[in-house]
Amino acid sequence: MAKSSKNAFVKFQRVQKSYDGETLVVKDLNLELPKGEFLTMLGPSGSGKTTCLMMLAGFETATHGDILLDGVSINNIPPHQRGIGMVFQNYALFPHMTVAENLAFPLEVRKIAKAERETKIIRALEMVEMGSFAGRRPSQLSGGQQQRIALARALVFEPELVLMDEPLGALDKQLREKMQFEITNLAHALGITVVYVTHDQTEALTMSDRVAVFNDGRIQQLASPDSLYEEPENSFVAQFIGENNTLDGEVKNLSKNMAVVQLDDGSLIDCKPVNVKKVGERTRVSIRPERVEYNKKRINKQAHTLTAEVLEFIYMGDIFRTRLRVAGNDDFIIKTRNAPDQQRLTAGQQIEIGWLPKDCRALDA
């Protein structure tokens, strides 16, 4: 713990936040991130992620606990002295100033000389490939262009920490994907620390070094995107990140690496115990759709098999998406690659499906 504290650039220590004195919006938040990390706060709306960001930026004060920046508590430092760059959801570009004036603003308030200011503005604009737009007004720019300018403005004064509050929320899908890529590249190239808030899980997975999944005022899981997807620690994370199949049951047998779960229709399956503590407990078993096989040739020998009825077979080009009835669950989805030898199914067909016990995680009910 002492070691990680030393490296932590941003640190939340037992932070709580309440607006009305009756309910806690943020409950006991502890979070550390090292310099240069791209951390995403992901969660449904009302989960407390934006409040955390606002506390870090200084627009909200923590009801309890400390927020440390580079080892110094910033609880009593006003926002303008924190030196944190911020990109807002609606860009918040000042409409009465040109692009260049917008970028000059943080430099002017820092009393940077005019010549230096201009080189910095040009460099920042070139960084976001908007060099020729200096004289335009924000209203003359498209959404994507405004987003780039907002980014440039947050970076122009060279902050070490940049906060982004759903910055791509207002863009269309294609532009969003492009910007995701650009922001990540830029953050890594500049070596800045980024705290990024979004409710879009794809965005979180593709951009971040680590993702903090928020729900109900708490961090449910803090992990890298791959482990978050493949090893969710509770059913909320499993459900929230990516597509997920669940089967409810009861733990019948429990060892360190294996749990036997009796599903509600009576069938027994082997699972990897993650969030179950004792025999007899209710559990929710989570299996990713792409880890389930129905092609007999592909089912692993160690795989656990169950019978299922095909309810719907959807051809999606690169993949097939099949909805099955498994152990009383009508929404069991499997995804299979459209390989040349792949078998196509029809509704009403009875098939056998299988998965490896390690892909089947017994989580909290």
Place this chain on the structure above:
Amino acid sequence: MSIQTSNQPLLAADGRPLKQSLSRALRRQKLRALALVAPLLVFVMLTFVLPICNMLFRSVENDIVSNIMPYTVNALESWTAEPDTLPDEAIFKAAFYDLSVAAKAKEHTKLGTRLNYEQTGISSTFRKSGRALSKSGKALAKEFDALDPRWNKAETFFELFTTDEADRQASDQNILDRQLFRLNQLKGQAYDPLPNFELAREKTAALPLTAREYGYWALFTSLEKNKDFTKGKVTEALYVALTDDLQNPQNKAYIDRLTGPSAELVKTAAAYFETQPNLNYAKLMKDVNKNWAEPVVWETIKLHSSRYTNGYFLNAVDMRKTADGPAVQPESKQILLILFQRTVKMSLIITVSCILLGYPVAWLLANLPMRTSNLLMILVLLPFWTSLLVRTSAWKVMLQQQGVINEVLVWLGLVATDNRLEIINNQFGTIIAMTHILLPFMILPMYSVMQTIPASYVRAAKSLGATNWTAFWRVYFPQSVPGIGAGSILVFILAIGYYITPEIVGGTEGVFISNRIAYHISSSLNWGLAAALGAILLTVVLVLYWAYDKIVGIDNVKLG
């Protein structure tokens, strides 16, 4: 691939030109839209636009002089006013008949009042002349009565001038038409001609002036007074006209040729009056009122005889019309320019005070949580639910020397009881009361603009390193300027035309130009000057509005 540009217009599906079809479709839409606003439009036109235009028109309208003294105005046309030179006999003659007629119709005092705006004291000349004019005719009437008592009867005149039914060819309808027009102009009405009343041509040739005046008198008596003009006595001025005609050598030949029942009567009178001294209208008028011997009276009439005048506008800017062109009013009469300046200056002070007081309130309204801001909004709107008069009177209670503020200051010992503050009946009182009354008009537009400024702008500014003040001044304030602009226009335009509050709390030092307008409308009845002042005020407002549009741009004004 090339696109053929053809000179043929594009056609719609039914073969008509596309432009024509489009404008037809749009016209229908426009008509429907117009039908929706038509009731309001008609209402506004009838109750607002037309009366205002009519009122503004009075600022240049000046037909009262030529309507009441048509012959005089005509005769004065060729006369040039020179110092200490009286007009000639013809002008006195015209004025005598014009004034006699006007006095009988009781219109002469109106003209006196009108000319009194230009030449103080002239109205009494007109008023006194009205009474005295009939006297000069009475002496001559007695002489005619002595010659033959028949001259005393209206019947005699009727027989003298009218013609037989059969002899229509010999009638002179021209004179009657002109006299009917004279009557219409004088009374500002349109009377129908008198049926079965004609003047015989041979009589009108022999006694042209008498015929003219008799024709008018007959029409006036019958149409305006609703009396029988063939019974009783005729008006005294007719005896003057008759004397004039009988002594006029040009008429002698025609009189000699007269035939018929009354011919002998006329000839006898003509023979008598040839021996009498000639009629002198100048003396007649001097006897009526000695002021008619003053050239300045005639100058005034001539100067203001045109049907349209710039005199009211000159008066409105402390100038006056003279024979040598516009001149500055004597210093003792200069008040309106000072009032205009004061009105603009005080309106500006009030506008600035409203901005300073209203801005923080509007900011609070826009930024407080909903519940608190609603409460605050009610407080802002509260004055709207109280009568303007009550609020102004309340200020009177607050500000007067024995009022709440002075009493409290005296009680606190801050002000000596014999040295109480004078904060009412002066400019200070007007500024305080009007700032209070106009404040909501500043707050509401500001608030509606501030409401649309997202909080994220100030947050962004702070996150970029701006202090609270810099974030406000460089980011928030510029975006709230359209609200200030809208509020300022509203408050300034309302203030510049304000009337009640300066009237009540302004005393003499704190009144506005609108109070002067009200004075001219209701007390001095100089509507022409009031209209001119109003027109100038309207122009000032429109010019300011135009200037604002040029500088700030009216598109930037948001009222909601």
